[in-house]
Amino acid sequence: MGTLWYNGTFFTMQNEHETVEAVYVENGWITEVGKKDTLEKKYADSIRERHNLKQLFIYPGFVDSHLHMVGHGEKLIRLDLSGIQAAEEMKTKLVQASTETKRDDWIFGEGWNENNFSDRKIFHKQELDEISHGNPMFLTRICRHAALVNSRALALAGIKKETKDPEGGVIVRDDSGEPTGYLLDTAADLVKAVMPKVSDEYVERALKVAVDDLYRVGLVGGHTEDLHYYGGFKQTFSQFQKVIDGKKRKFRAHLLVHHEAIAEMEAEGYEKGEVTSYLELGAVKIFADGALGGRTAYLRKPYTDDPSTSGVAIHTEESLQQLVKQARAKNRPVAIHAIGDGALEMTLTALERYPLKEGRDRLIHVQIADPSLIERMKKLPVILDLQPRFVASDFPWVIERLGEERIQYSFAWKTLLQAGLPCAGGSDAPIEPADPLLGIHAAITRKSVGEEHEGYVPEQKLTPFEAVQLFTSGSAYAIEKEHERGQIREGFVADFTVLDQNLFTIAPDDIVHANVGMTIVDNSIMYKKSE
CATH class of the missing domain: 3.40.50 (Rossmann fold)
Incomplete structure (x- = not known):
């Protein structure tokens, strides 16, 4: 039994501008692509289903190369703080959540970002105590590398003035040494351990x-x-x-x-x-550092806007190398979260010391990489797992964090591609919205939706073809599936993303307004937009 998909523009993603007008599928795999009339005649005895795509635009199925699916679901079913633009607005949301929470139940919030507030306010535990009325509270920062908790949560976790910082984490304290309720990286795990x-x-x-x-x-x-x-x-x-x-x-x-x-x-x-x-x-997932937003990404030199810190290395060099060595004992690749250049340097040293025999390692985020680090990456079997939307959400405040000199080789997606490094595209949802069109837009424009300027570090803009490749052939390459996923061609899976716009010809700022007509997995329509 076969299926003919026709009357659409199918972008093969083999070569730029290459399209076909119809695709014939059997058992979830593409048997042949070409002209509708030719496929109709050739497979006349086999075609059992026909799908008229009504002149829509069909791409190889978009795949997010880095997200947290359960976390994305949590963001949708929990208190979502990610869109809040002012501290008072956040307080109002928390007060409302507190009134709707049963006594002694935990109050959870997801995605607050003080960089969106004009005063950059970070709530103190005493303010959260007043809001929460004795209920334990845990509020995850947008980066998921920091959290705010109240006194009840600190008490349940046994975090006191005398409590030492855990390896790879920081318990933020006031001038007298008392915890403020702001926990960085593994320090937040102390509270997570006592949650229901x-x-x-x-x-x-x-x-x-x-x-x-x-x-x-x-x-x-x-x-x-x-x-x-x-x-x-x-x-x-x-x-x-x-x-x-x-x-x-x-x-x-x-x-x-x-x-x-x-x-x-x-x-x-x-x-x-x-x-x-x-x-x-x-692959085996390892965190080498935190994130730029909370100044926990590990840098080789101190933060420009806070010279007292260079961030947080989750592991020592020795322990990171030991984790890679353990993975290699079973010939397993690793996927290492490395945002800062200090973390990336540690990671590359570990990969160089314990090389992979076959397959590819994954370097996640790679937000700061100077030419010397790029040269080292070029000599390793790695795929770079990038999140283009970070450009839209981290600029312009990230310039304060890193300074003008470092910013020139930060978020430098074009430089990485031109160096011949294979790259994939993801969202890091729930940290960023999961919508791949937002990521494609950010990769092309280097700005947020609605902003009117040439883009942040505009020389790093990708072409539309390069941007779409991140979420198609790039994601396939990241998992060694480049010979069966990420393109529309014979022998590849019948996974398609169907849009009402041609992403290669419309104005870049219109990309975010394109509508998903269908999402097709294994030749099955899993989503169809209502007429």
């Missing part, structure tokens, strides 16, 4: 909400990292298997495995590779 255990039902709900929302924005798949945070590997992976069942929901989920979840993965009898057609286990 999440239920299977909660993880399932978050995943369902996430997948359905990802369909809506045109995503057919995503490379996600969730298996360490929601009850451990077994509990979380079982919900992935339940939700992405290949029937009601088809979605190409590639799951990175946090290094602390590897032992449980092995105990459950799993190894890297495909589990089903839609679920596969990937």
Whole structure:
């Protein structure tokens, strides 16, 4: 039984401007592309379904190369603070949430960002105490590398004046040494450890909400990292298997495995590779540093706007190398979060010392990389996992963080591509919106939607073709699937993102207004926009 998709413009993404007018599919795989009449005649006895795409524009299915799917679902079902532009507005939201929370239940909030506030205010625990009325409170910063908590949460976690900073984290304190309620990186884990255990039902709900929302924005798949945070590997992976069942929901989920979840993965009898057609286990995920927003990204030189700190290295050089060595013992690739140039330098040293025998390692974010670091990356089998939308959300305040000299080789996507380094594109949702059109727009324009200027560091702008490649062939290359995903051609999966606009010819600022007509996975329509 075959399916003919026709009356649309199919961008093969093999070469710029290359299109075909019809695609014939069997068993979820593209058998042939070409002219409609030719395919109609050749497969007349096999065609059982025909889909008239009504002159829409079809791309290889967009795949987000870096997100947190359960976290994305949580953002949609919890108190979302990401769009708030003023401290008073955040307070109002928290007061409302507090009145709706049962006594002793936790109050959770997601995505606050003080850089959006004119006064850059970071709430103190005493202010949160007044708002929360005795309920424990945990508010995750937009970067997910910092959190605000109140006194009740600190008490439950046993965090006092005498408590030492954990390795890879900082308990922010006032002049007298008292914790303020602001916790950076692994310090927040001290509070997470005393939170109520999440239920299977909660993880399932978050995943369902996430997948359905990802369909809506045109995503057919995503490379996600969730298996360490929601009850451990077994509990979380079982919900992935339940939700992405290949029937009601088809979605190409590639799951990175946090290094602390590897032992449980092995105990459950799993190894890297495909589990089903839609679920596969990937590289060992390691965090080398934090994020620029909270000044926890690890830099080689101090922050320009706070010379007292160079950020936070999650691991010592020795312990980071040991984690890579452990992965290599099983010939596993690693996926290392490295935002600052200090973290990237540590990471490259570890990869050079313990080279991968086959496959590719993943460098996640790579937001600051000078020419010397680029030369080192070129000699390694790595894929760079970039988040173009960070340009829109981090500028202009990031110029204060890094200074004019460093900013010239920061967020430098064009430079990385011109160096011949393979790159993939993601959102880091829930930190950024999951919509790939926002990422494509940011890669092309180097600015936020609605801003009127030439773009931040405009020489780093990508062409529309380069930007779309990040989310198609780039994401496929990141997981060694470049010979079967990321293009519309014979022998590739029938995953398509259908839009009502030609992203290669419309004005760049109009890209964000394009509508997703369909999201198709494995030749199945998983989302269709209402007429």
